Amino acid sequence: MRPNMPRPVKYHSAFDIIGPVMVGPSSSHTAGALRIARMARKLLGQDPTAVVFELMGSFAETYRGHGTDQALTAGILGFATDDSRIPRALDMAKALGISVVFTKVSGALYHPNTVRIKLTDGVDDVDIVGTSLGGGKIELIEIDAFPVHLSGDRPAVVLWHKDRAGFLAAVLAAVANVGVNVGQLSLERSRKDGDALVAIEFDGACTVELLDALDGVHQAVQKIRWIKPV
Amino acid sequence: MSFTQLTELVVLAEGRQLKISDVMLAVEVEEQGCRAEDIQERMAHQFTVMEAAVRRGISEVLPSRGGLIGGDAQRLWSRFQKNGSSLVGAVATSAMAFAMAVSEVNASMGIIVATPTAGAAGILPGVLVALLDTGQYSRAAINQSLLTAAAIGLAIANSSSISGAAGGCQAEVGSATAMTAAAVVELCGGTPQEAVDAVGLALTNSLGLVCDPVAGLVEVPCIYRNGLHAITALAAAECAMAGVHNIIPADEVVGAMYDIGNAMPASLRETGIGGLAGTPTGRRLRREILGGVEQ
Numbered sequence: 001m002r003p004n005m006p007r008p009v010k011y012h013s014a015f016d017i018i019g020p021v022m023v024g025p026s027s028s029h030t031a032g033a034l035r036i037a038r039m040a041r042k043l044l045g046q047d048p049t050a051v052v053f054e055l056m057g058s059f060a061e062t063y064r065g066h067g068t069d070q071a072l073t074a075g076i077l078g079f080a081t082d083d084s085r086i087p088r089a090l091d092m093a094k095a096l097g098i099s100v101v102f103t104k105v106s107g108a109l110y111h112p113n114t115v116r117i118k119l120t121d122g123v124d125d126v127d128i129v130g131t132s133l134g135g136g137k138i139e140l141i142e143i144d145a146f147p148v149h150l151s152g153d154r155p156a157v158v159l160w161h162k163d164r165a166g167f168l169a170a171v172l173a174a175v176a177n178v179g180v181n182v183g184q185l186s187l188e189r190s191r192k193d194g195d196a197l198v199a200i201e202f203d204g205a206c207t208v209e210l211l212d213a214l215d216g217v218h219q220a221v222q223k224i225r226w227i228k229p230v
Numbered sequence: 231m232s233f234t235q236l237t238e239l240v241v242l243a244e245g246r247q248l249k250i251s252d253v254m255l256a257v258e259v260e261e262q263g264c265r266a267e268d269i270q271e272r273m274a275h276q277f278t279v280m281e282a283a284v285r286r287g288i289s290e291v292l293p294s295r296g297g298l299i300g301g302d303a304q305r306l307w308s309r310f311q312k313n314g315s316s317l318v319g320a321v322a323t324s325a326m327a328f329a330m331a332v333s334e335v336n337a338s339m340g341i342i343v344a345t346p347t348a349g350a351a352g353i354l355p356g357v358l359v360a361l362l363d364t365g366q367y368s369r370a371a372i373n374q375s376l377l378t379a380a381a382i383g384l385a386i387a388n389s390s391s392i393s394g395a396a397g398g399c400q401a402e403v404g405s406a407t408a409m410t411a412a413a414v415v416e417l418c419g420g421t422p423q424e425a426v427d428a429v430g431l432a433l434t435n436s437l438g439l440v441c442d443p444v445a446g447l448v449e450v451p452c453i454y455r456n457g458l459h460a461i462t463a464l465a466a467a468e469c470a471m472a473g474v475h476n477i478i479p480a481d482e483v484v485g486a487m488y489d490i491g492n493a494m495p496a497s498l499r500e501t502g503i504g505g506l507a508g509t510p511t512g513r514r515l516r517r518e519i520l521g522g523v524e525q
Contacts, residue, residue, distance in 0.1 A: 009234060009388040014258050014269070017346045017383030017392075017409070018276050018376050024336030024351075025295060025448035027344035028393055058395035061501040064520055065296060065446030067339060087339045112395040112499060134393025134401070135346040135383075204263065 010133055012153070020136045022081040028113050029059065029066035032132030034086070035152050037075025038230040039140055040117040043126045043158060045225060050099040051076055054116040056107020059132075063102065072115065073100055075230075081136065110141075124223075146188040146197035152230040154183055155206035156199060157214060160223040163189040163196040167220050171198065174213040180204060195222075231256050236385050236426045236480045243422035250412065250422050251377035254384075258377075274373045276343050280332070280355035281362070283342045287331025294337035296447035296519050302457075303331035321360050322461045329356025329460035333453040346383045346392045349399075349441075349448050350406035352456030354379055357410050357463050367417055378416045379409035382429055389481070390488035394441035394500040397491030403455045404436030404487060410463035411470070420471045428470035430480035435462055437483070438490055440498035442505025445516040451506055 011017065022031040041048070053072050055063055063069055067087065074089035076098070085092065093100050107114050113132040119125060129142035140150040143158060150156050161167060168187060175182060181203040189196035202210065206228055214224065231253065233239045242253045258269050286292075291301040306327040310316045316323035329352035336342045336351055345354040358375065361367050383392065386405045391397035411428035415421075420428075436459070444450045470476070478486070497504030506512050 007234070011384050011387040012261055014254055014377055014380035014384070015272065015276070017380040017387065018273065018354075019343055021276065021279050021341065021343050022348060024339050024342055024348050027346075027348040027351075028395060030348065031344065057496070058500045061503065062443065062446030065443065065502060066448060067295060082341055084341075112496065113393065132393075134391060134396060135387065136344050137387075 010139070011137060016135060016137055020081045022136065023084065023086045026066040027136040028132040028134050029062065029068045030071040030086070031081040031136040032113070032134075032138050033059070033068045033115065034071040034075040034079065034081055035136065035138045035230045036115060036130030036132065036140065037072045037117060038078060039130065039150065039152050039227055040119055040126065040128045041076050041078055042227045042230070043128060043143065043225050044119045044121060044124065046121055047096065048076060048098060048119040049122045050120050052101045052103065052118040054103050054105045054118070056105055056110055056114040056116075057112035059113050059115055060104040060107065069102055072117070076119070143197060143199065148186045148197070148199040149184055150199055150201060150227065151184070152227070154201045154203065154229060155210070156201045156227040158225045158227065159198045159221055161196055161198065161218070162220040162222065163193050164218070164220040167218055168198065170218045171200070171214065174217050175200070175202070175210070178207070178209045178213045180210055231260060233257065233381070234385060234388055236382070236429060236484070239381055239385065240422045240426050249378065249416055250381050250425055251374045251416060254377040254381035270373065273376050277358070277373050277376060279341060280343050280345070281359050283332045283335045283340065284328045284355050284359045286340065287335040288327060292334050292338035292340065294334065294447075294449050295339060296337075296445055296449050298444060298447060298449040298515065299337055299453050300334060302453060303327050303334055306330065318461060321364060322464055324360035324363060325357045325460040325464060326457040328359050329353050330453050330457040332356060333456045337447070337449045337453070345379070346387065346405055346409065347394070347402045349394060349452050350402040350456065352453070353403065353406040353460050353463060354410045354413065356456070356460040357414060361414070361417060371417055375413040375417045378425065379413040382409045382412045386484055390484050391491055396499065397487065398494050398499055399439040399441040399455060400436045400487055401491055402441070403459050404433050404439055407436055407459045407463045407466070408432040410460070411466035414464060414467035415470055418467065418471060420467070424470045426480045427476040428466045430476040430478065430483045431469050431474065432463055432466035433480070433483045433487060434476075434478070435466065437487055440494060440505050441500040442498060442507045443500065443502050444507050444512045445519045446502030446507070447519070
């Protein structure tokens with residue numbers, strides 16, 4: 001590969017480097033961890049009744065020292081990276097009656113800073129895997145075992161659906177109609193005609209027009225969740 | 231306009247008679263689709279938060295999360311104020327004390343700006359606030375120099391890593407030192423090539439640095455490395471502006487950093503197991519702070 005060949009990069013903005021503004025002590029283990037958990041909350045759509053964090057690699061070895069436990073819990077509660085309540089998040093979750101469990105698992109297949117989060121609200125549940133890349137930068141890499149690439153930096157939509165001919169075309173046509181550009185897209189299915197998942201990141205703001213465009217876009221949709229930047 | 235390599239940054243800047251910060255601003259406008267003034271205003275806000283962390287850390291003794299550090303910034307600062315002079319010079323001593331001040335705020339779960347990470351968040355504000363306090367550099371110029379630091383950080387992050395868990399401390403403190411050195415060169419009127427030479431020298435002096443936090447806390451050795459590397463950043467800028475040869479091009483030094491990070495065992499990549507964390511004292515502190523069995 002030529003050294004200057006254009007390629008996808010993870011860090012796009014000057015504020016990925018000079019930022020985030022955050023409560024310490026670690027951008028990857030505190031701010032990044034919080035952002036992953038906050039995306040998980042948005043995918044569930046509300047406060048969970050129970051959450052299990054499976055910590056891998058450096059997360060598993062240092063989570064208490066880095067305040068990762070407080071940060072992950074703060075993300076589940078929907079706090080921002082600079083929220084002064086982060087150091088009290090575990091107590092706050094307890095007061096809300098949310099069961100929070102931390103376990104260590106082998107993360108040999110993943111980046112050194114990775115966490116699996118299993119959330120339930122008693123009715124619905126979601127299972128995500130997120131990686132903290134450094135400096136507060138994150139990537140959601142799995143939703144309910146389907147591979148995705150979501151950065152949390154841009155508005156995104158996740159569609160759980162049945163694999164049907166023309167599904168993606170219908171979604172993208174609706175998006176194109178409101179003049180929005182797709183920055184990142186993943187589509188995975190369990191099997192032909194089976195359960196499938198589309199995750200799309202957009203450029204620009206998450207407008208009402210965009211939300212409306214995907215409302216009732218296709219009968220194969222089972223569930224839709226929007227994720228604003230975290 | 232876009233860049234992934236440091237050499238591209240130099241070509242873009244020097245070809246158009248621009249500073250590296252101008253190139254970064256143009257790229258940010260293009261990439262994010264917003265106005266230059268909005269980006270500058272937001273960058274000015276980041277510096278306000280950075281400066282507030284310096285001032286707070288130097289005037290208060292903050293309890294750290296693990297209790298390993300606290301008051302070091304003030305010790306350095308008081309001695310300097312009392313003596314009226316210091317061994318390494320006023321700017322270097324201030325920068326060192328200020329960098330430690332931010333690390334102390336960070337370890338107390340206070341508000342900081344990750345530059346590029348929280349573990350290395352002392353170096354850039356420490357040096358820039360020390361330069362602001364000399365009265366020789368305008369706040370506007372210092373805000374602008376943050377864009378230069380960002381450009382360097384982006385090139386390093388996308389070619390290598392800024393994560394201690396992935397690349398060791400060299401990826402965090404090394405990157406912060408390099409970013410700071412380049413910002414200083416630009417502030418002092420140096421050329422884009424000199425700024426990138428300073429990056430090469432600063433990184434060269436940081437290669438191999440492992441991430442070995444005692445008890446897994448962002449306290450020891452993080453605070454010392456922030457303080458001492460603030461001086462390294464100033465020194466690298468001075469060397470580059472004097473024309474000290476940087477024999478291995480900066481992009482190749484970044485490549486070496488990546489290879490070295492990949493060769494590091496997990497015990498030396500932010501697991502709190504090896505290095506200083508694994509010394510008899512490091513292990514004892516871990517037991518005392520986090521309890522016996524697990525962490």
